[in-house]
Amino acid sequence: MLVSGxxxxxxxxxxxxxxxxxxxYTFFIGLFGQTPGMRLARFTCLDAQAERPVGIPRAFVRAMGVALVIPALFGWHDRxxxxxxRTLAAQPTA
Structure with a gap:
C-alpha cells in the first residue's frame, strides 16, 4: 500500500x-530470490531443485499465484x- 501510494x-x-x-514479487524473487521483507524475515524463495533464483518468468507465475490469494493458502503458487x-540459517557471530 505504501509503495502503490x-x-x-x-x-x-x-x-x-x-x-x-x-x-x-516478480522483480525481487526472480532476480534475488527474496523480497526486502523476506530478507528481513530471513526467508528466501528459490528453485525447488537447483537452490537458485528462479528468474523473471517463473517469478511472475508465482506472483500471480500469490495475488490470487486462495491458491497461496495451499501452496499452489509454489507448485x-x-x-x-526456505529459511536462511543464522550467521555465526565472531
Whole structure:
C-alpha cells in the first residue's frame, strides 16, 4: 500500500496495490530470490531443485499465484512455479 501510494491513490484505484505486488514479487524473487521483507524475515524463495533464483518468468507465475490469494493458502503458487520457500540459517557471530 505504501509503495502503490506513489503511483496512485490505493483506496480509489484498486489496481495499484495488486500491480505493485506482482511487480515487486516478480522483480525481487526472480532476480534475488527474496523480497526486502523476506530478507528481513530471513526467508528466501528459490528453485525447488537447483537452490537458485528462479528468474523473471517463473517469478511472475508465482506472483500471480500469490495475488490470487486462495491458491497461496495451499501452496499452489509454489507448485505451479516450481519454487520452494526456505529459511536462511543464522550467521555465526565472531
Amino acid at each position: 506513489i503511483f496512485a491513490h490505493p483506496m480509489v484505484d484498486g489496481w495499484a496495490p495488486w500491480l505493485v505486488l506482482i511487480f515487486e 505451479l512455479a516450481g519454487t520452494a520457500l
